[in-house]
Amino acid sequence: EAGVTQFPSHSVIEKGQTVTLRCDPISGHDNLYWYRRVMGKEIKFLLHFVKESKQDESGMPNNRFLAERTGGTYSTLKVQPAELEDSGVYFCASSHLAMYNSYNEQFFGPGTRLTVL
Amino acid sequence: DQQVKQNSPSLSVQEGRISILNCDYTNSMFDYFLWYKKYPAEGPTFLISISSIKDKNEDGRFTVFLNKSAKHLSLHIVPSQPGDSAVYFCAAGVERSQGNLIFGKGTKLSVKP
Numbered sequence: 001e002a003g004v005t006q007f008p009s010h011s012v013i014e015k016g017q018t019v020t021l022r023c024d025p026i027s028g029h030d031n032l033y034w035y036r037r038v039m040g041k042e043i044k045f046l047l048h049f050v051k052e053s054k055q056d057e058s059g060m061p062n063n064r065f066l067a068e069r070t071g072g073t074y075s076t077l078k079v080q081p082a083e084l085e086d087s088g089v090y091f092c093a094s095s096h097l098a099m100y101n102s103y104n105e106q107f108f109g110p111g112t113r114l115t116v117l
Numbered sequence: 118d119q120q121v122k123q124n125s126p127s128l129s130v131q132e133g134r135i136s137i138l139n140c141d142y143t144n145s146m147f148d149y150f151l152w153y154k155k156y157p158a159e160g161p162t163f164l165i166s167i168s169s170i171k172d173k174n175e176d177g178r179f180t181v182f183l184n185k186s187a188k189h190l191s192l193h194i195v196p197s198q199p200g201d202s203a204v205y206f207c208a209a210g211v212e213r214s215q216g217n218l219i220f221g222k223g224t225k226l227s228v229k230p
Contacts, residue, residue, distance in 0.1 A: 004160070033217060042119070043161070043206065045217035056216050091160055098212075105151065106218060108160035 002026065004109035006092050012115045018080040021112045025074070025094030032075050033095075033106060034067060038088035046090075049075060050097070061086075082116045089113050120144045121209050123221035130228050136194040138224050140207030143188065147209040151218065152181060152192045155204045164205075165192070168212070197228045 005024045013019050025032045034046040046065070047057040051072035060067070064083070069075040079086055093106040122141045130136045140150075148169040153161035167174040167181045167190065174181050180193045194201055204225045208218040 035217075035220075040222075042121075042222045043208075043218075043220040045219070048216055059217065093160075105163045105166060107163065108153070110158070110160045 004092055004094050004107055006090075006109040006112050008112060009110065010113045010115075012117065013082055014117050015084055016081045018078065019082055019114060021077045021079075021090050021092075021114070023075045023077070023092030023094075023109060025092070026107055028096065029094035029107075030072070030097045031095040031104070031106070032069060033093040034075070034077055035091040035093065035108075036088050037091065037111075038085075043091065046077075079114075082114075084116050087114055087116045118143075119221070120147075121207055121219045121221040123205075123207055123224050125224050126222070127225040127227070130197045130226065132199055132228055132230050133196045136192075136197045136201065136226055136228065138192040138194075138205050138207075138226065140190050140192075140221055141188055142190075142209050142219075144209070144219075145188075146211055147219070149210045149212045150181070150183060150190050151208045151210070152179075153206045153208060153220075154201075155206060155223070161206055194226075197226075199228050199230050202226055202228045 007022045032049040037043045045059040048055045049069045066078045089111040091111045093108045095104040095106045098104040151166040152164040155161045183190045204223040206223045207221040210218045
């Protein structure tokens with residue numbers, strides 16, 4: 001079974017440009033999450049999809065970030081316009097929907113390293 | 118304010134000895150805890166988890182202990198191997214929500230031959 005894949009693995013852009021990151025979750029996983037790790041700090045939650053619906057987007061930094069998951073399969077995260085502080089590694093994770101009062105482990109992709117110059 | 122804290126940024130252990138990685142949390146709502154292992158240029162890999170209804174979970178060389186009254190958990194690796202050298206992240210979540218995980222900053226473990 002293929003794991004979570006992310007594209008691109010690296011992206012270097014200039015301040016003010018637009019970048020779109022893509023995540024393909026594990027097949028059959030309805031939960032999809034975006035996280036970000038900045039400058040060796042903790043991995044921070046950005047948002048959570050259940051199928052195509054945004055379940056929780058409380059971690060999104062501001063309205064320059066837009067996430068979509070059309071059809072409940074792959075997801076994209078667009079940053080427009082990019083700022084210097086957006087640099088970091090963006091991780092995507094996915095998991096099965098769990099039964100009530102249980103928890104399914106999240107499987108992470110390799111991440112996209114974004115550098116904004 | 119950090120809800121999950123890993124106060125040791127790094128740990129060095131001799132091969133064959135025990136590695137103990139610690140994690141503290143502040144939010145009483147957390148009822149599920151996970152450890153992830155991360156190699157450079159890779160995503161975090163799930164290692165082991167524990168629900169708050171338990172105080173210990175074991176999987177091979179890895180054991181996680183949970184002390185709810187102290188809001189503390191630890192990961193024991195016995196015996197440690199050079200391939201265990203990686204950054205270990207503690208994470209916490211709320212079972213019912215299936216939502217986001219809150220991560221600590223990680224502890225870099227170095228196992229020396």
